[in-house]
Amino acid sequence: MIEAAQRLQTVEEYYFSKKLREVRLLQANGKPIINLGIGSPDLQPPQKVISTLCESLKDESANQYQSYQGLPELREAMVSFYKEQFQVFLSPATEVLPLMGSKEGIMHISMAFLNPGDQVLIPNPGYPTYASVTKLLGAELVLYDLTEEQNWMPDLELLEKQDLSKVKIMWVNYPNMPTGAKATEGFFIRLVAFAKKHQILIVNDNPYSFILNDAPRSLLSIPGAKDVCLEMNSLSKTFNMSGWRVGMVLGKSDYINHIIKVKSNMDSGMFYGIQKGAIEALKCSKLWFVSLNNVYEERRKLVWELADSLNCTYDKGAAGLFVWAKTPAFLKSEEFVDLLLKEHDIFIAPGTIFGSQGEGYVRFSLCASTEVIEEAISRIK
Ligand SMILES: Cc1ncc(COP(=O)(O)O)c(C=O)c1O
Numbered sequence: 267m268i269e270a271a272q273r274l275q276t277v278e279e280y281y282f283s284k285k286l287r288e289v290r291l292l293q294a295n296g297k298p299i300i301n302l303g304i305g306s307p308d309l310q311p312p313q314k315v316i317s318t319l320c321e322s323l324k325d326e327s328a329n330q331y332q333s334y335q336g337l338p339e340l341r342e343a344m345v346s347f348y349k350e351q352f353q354v355f356l357s358p359a360t361e362v363l364p365l366m367g368s369k370e371g372i373m374h375i376s377m378a379f380l381n382p383g384d385q386v387l388i389p390n391p392g393y394p395t396y397a398s399v400t401k402l403l404g405a406e407l408v409l410y411d412l413t414e415e416q417n418w419m420p421d422l423e424l425l426e427k428q429d430l431s432k433v434k435i436m437w438v439n440y441p442n443m444p445t446g447a448k449a450t451e452g453f454f455i456r457l458v459a460f461a462k463k464h465q466i467l468i469v470n471d472n473p474y475s476f477i478l479n480d481a482p483r484s485l486l487s488i489p490g491a492k493d494v495c496l497e498m499n500s501l502s503k504t505f506n507m508s509g510w511r512v513g514m515v516l517g518k519s520d521y522i523n524h525i526i527k528v529k530s531n532m533d534s535g536m537f538y539g540i541q542k543g544a545i546e547a548l549k550c551s552k553l554w555f556v557s558l559n560n561v562y563e564e565r566r567k568l569v570w571e572l573a574d575s576l577n578c579t580y581d582k583g584a585a586g587l588f589v590w591a592k593t594p595a596f597l598k599s600e601e602f603v604d605l606l607l608k609e610h611d612i613f614i615a616p617g618t619i620f621g622s623q624g625e626g627y628v629r630f631s632l633c634a635s636t637e638v639i640e641e642a643i644s645r646i647k
Contacts, residue, residue: 276401280394281619289613300642302569302631303613305443305587307506309561311543312550315505319543332535334526336364340541343548344514348499351475352484360519361492363526364544366536368473368498368513371525372437373399374532375469375496375515378524379434380405387436389420391444391620391627393471396437408433411623414592418447422460430464439471441479444620444629446584448479454488461494467521473500473513476555478562479585492518503587505547505554512536512544562587565632568639573630575646576606589630590617599628610645 282304293299310316322328335341341358348354348362356362365371372395380386382404388396390409400407410425412418420438438457440449449457461468470485486497496517502508515525569589573580578591593602599616606612615631617624 273402273404277398280398282615285613289607292607292611297611299607300612300634300638300645302634302639302642303615303629304633305503305631306508306633307503307587308633308635309506309558311506311510312547312554315507315543315546318546319539322539322542325538325542328538330538332538332541334530334533334535336536337538337541337545340364340545343545344516347548348484348486348516351482352487354484354486354516356486356516357519361522362514362516363522363529364536364541365498365513365515365529366511366533367502367508368471368500368515369395370511371498371513371515372396372471373402374525374528375498376400376403376405376435377528378521379467381434383432384434385430385432387420387425387433387466389437389439389442390622391617391624392437393439393443394619396471397621405434406432409621412442412445412447413623414445418442418445419449419453422456426460426464430466433464433466435467435469436461437469437471438485440483440485441472441474441477441585443474443586444588444615444617444624444627445590446581446586446588448481448583448585449483449485451483451488454483454485454491457485458488458491458495462490466494468495470495470497472497473503474586475499476504476558477585477587478559478566486516496521501544501547504558505550506558507544507547510540510543512540512547562632565634565636565639568636568643569630569632572639572643572646575643578628587632589632590627591630592627599625602628610642612642612645 341362344362345356345358376399380403385406385408386400387408387410389412410420475482485495498515500513573591577594580589580591599618603616615629617627
């Protein structure tokens with residue numbers, strides 16, 4: 267028997283990978299499971315994106331290896347998107363790198379900057395990949411708490427009371443997943459000052475900026491941010507393209523070059539047709555965002571109704587693809603989720619998969635049709 271590497275002892279199989287197996291088994295046994303657990307958009311990408319992908323297959327170079335840095339037109343489209351949406355000005359030649367989803371970017375950025383023993387500031391609750399990648403690389407996790415009382419923002423003053431000398435990276439994610447909290451400009455300004463003072467690379471993971479958010483914001487729009495910050499974005503949620511695997515990392519060219527050094531040793535460029543489709547997506551007019559958000563708004567109202575009927579409470583001002591809700595006081599997150607699954611065949615995500623600070627909360631996904639959410643409501647009522 268050949269043993270797995272020791273680093274695998276630092277991580278566990280991803281919660282959804284395990285739990286969805288259980289959910290599928292229940293479905294195979296005839297249970298009519300309603301899945302409001304996962305954030306995989308069920309809506310279609312813009313039609314033009316799909317037709318462009320199909321058309322592009324006829325191009326001569328469609329099946330060849332692609333540039334490690336992506337097609338120049340794709341980088342141009344990404345930078346134009348940032349200019350138009352966030353008034354952030356970047357060089358398409360040196361300050362953006364297409365990624366196969368932002369999830370892989372977490373690994374590439376970590377590999378580019380972390381040495382074993384370096385410390386990494388990670389939000390609790392937060393997207394689990396920040397922690398697992400940090401552990402896989404032998405770096406040290408330093409969790410920072412996000413609390414409802416502080417509007418799910420890090421307490422920078424409290425952090426400064428700690429020894430931050432070994433901290434190399436701080437992951438932030440606004441609009442936040444799972445809580446839906448939105449960062450203010452003032453917070454971003456203080457964050458950049460904090461990063462400069464302590465020489466920490468801040469990476470803002472920003473895939474939810476355009477979902478139910480009336481004020482999309484980029485950390486890179488703060489003066490001086492490029493010296494100490496990177497930002498990732500993704501087409502997964504904004505254009506319903508999670509399966510396409512298209513994301514981007516943006517920032518100062520020196521930092522991007524470090525990431526290219528890692529990435530060019532790992533993959534050989536994104537499939538041509540996907541890049542062509544992504545370019546079309548990034549060119550979408552404001553109408554796209556309006557119609558997308560109309561759908562999510564309608565769904566969210568119903569999910570609020572569902573949460574009400576379960577005696578959960580939530581913040582109506584939150585952004586993103588989920589409703590983050592507090593469970594009734596007597597039930598822990600996982601007990602609540604298991605009960606809902608057992609009694610009503612409804613699956614939602616327990617807050618604890620995002621960290622201990624998620625205890626007492628659950629996450630409802632908006633990636634289900636109004637009919638499905640209505641059915642969930644009627645099962646509870
Ligand atoms: C906070 C956060 N970051 C990154 C990702 C990964 O997105 P992508 O599809 O771009 O890899 C997700 C996906 O759910 C997410 O919630």
